[in-house]
Amino acid sequence: MAKVIAILNQKGGVGKTTTTINLADTLSQQRYKVLVIDLDPQGNLSKVVSGGDVRFECNVMDLFSKENKSDINEMIRAVNGSEYFFYIPTDIRLSRVIESGLTLSFREVRLTKHLNKIKNDFDFIILDCPPNLSLTTTNAIVAADLFLMPINSGVFALDGLEDLLDALNEVTQDKTLNYYVFRNEVAVKNKIINGAIKEDLEQIAKERILKTVIRRSEHIGQASFMSLPVSKYKQGSTAINDYKSLAKEILTLFDTE
Numbered sequence: 001m002a003k004v005i006a007i008l009n010q011k012g013g014v015g016k017t018t019t020t021i022n023l024a025d026t027l028s029q030q031r032y033k034v035l036v037i038d039l040d041p042q043g044n045l046s047k048v049v050s051g052g053d054v055r056f057e058c059n060v061m062d063l064f065s066k067e068n069k070s071d072i073n074e075m076i077r078a079v080n081g082s083e084y085f086f087y088i089p090t091d092i093r094l095s096r097v098i099e100s101g102l103t104l105s106f107r108e109v110r111l112t113k114h115l116n117k118i119k120n121d122f123d124f125i126i127l128d129c130p131p132n133l134s135l136t137t138t139n140a141i142v143a144a145d146l147f148l149m150p151i152n153s154g155v156f157a158l159d160g161l162e163d164l165l166d167a168l169n170e171v172t173q174d175k176t177l178n179y180y181v182f183r184n185e186v187a188v189k190n191k192i193i194n195g196a197i198k199e200d201l202e203q204i205a206k207e208r209i210l211k212t213v214i215r216r217s218e219h220i221g222q223a224s225f226m227s228l229p230v231s232k233y234k235q236g237s238t239a240i241n242d243y244k245s246l247a248k249e250i251l252t253l254f255d256t257e
Ligand SMILES: Nc1ncnc2c1ncn2[C@@H]1O[C@H](COP(=O)(O)OP(=O)(O)OP(=O)(O)O)[C@@H](O)[C@H]1O
Pocket: 011, 012, 013, 014, 015, 016, 017, 018, 019, 040, 042, 044, 129, 130, 131, 184, 185, 186, 214, 215, 216, 217, 218, 220, 221, 222, 224
């Protein structure tokens, strides 16, 4: 039965999509069968995993549309012919469907219901959320077993984190909140900023901080630009090891349940 991981943070540009791609790529190389789902109408994830497409005939918006005629199985595509790495794409038309979907009944459990049909086919399902708390994010919150939040290293890195945790509590209600934060785009030499963020983060998230940090790496940016996971873009990049550590730590979280 697949473990469902939602990568979320309502702040933009903190590394949600980059984490989704590279974590899924790493797990799939370890022969875990992984499905990534693009829940952001911007479609950044879809563009990378499809190798550059921005329009998809059959896509996530059908899961949220009123007609609901679609079968989720028909939306699944292999990433570059892989037997282990799969995706469900989206495109900008999802934003209009979200607006009309706000009046649907049981609107927050739609994704969960669709995922129940395919959970036995995968080891991991990773949900790439948009930078807001809209309908697709609330669906991801209901569907997920684990919430993973990247935090970047900017001045405003931690702003909104407490609001996000409140939103998680509100949506999940009595479900125990299985969330972890981790630091992304860390400039290791910048000891003053790193120390300050670490201290503030510990105040908010305490024992919920992953040991792994993803360092700032120009290979990561270049790889997304070329529509590739970093392992396919630059052999030997230090970023590959960072994502291996992240995958390993996440696997241990599930082991100890
Ligand atoms: N560790 C890193 N080192 C260098 N660049 C990074 C790193 N992580 C992310 N980036 C770059 O930062 C930018 C934003 O990353 P990404 O698109 O993953 O963020 P996001 O949270 O998904 O954004 P959005 O909220 O718009 O969906 C991208 O250009 C990406 O290549």
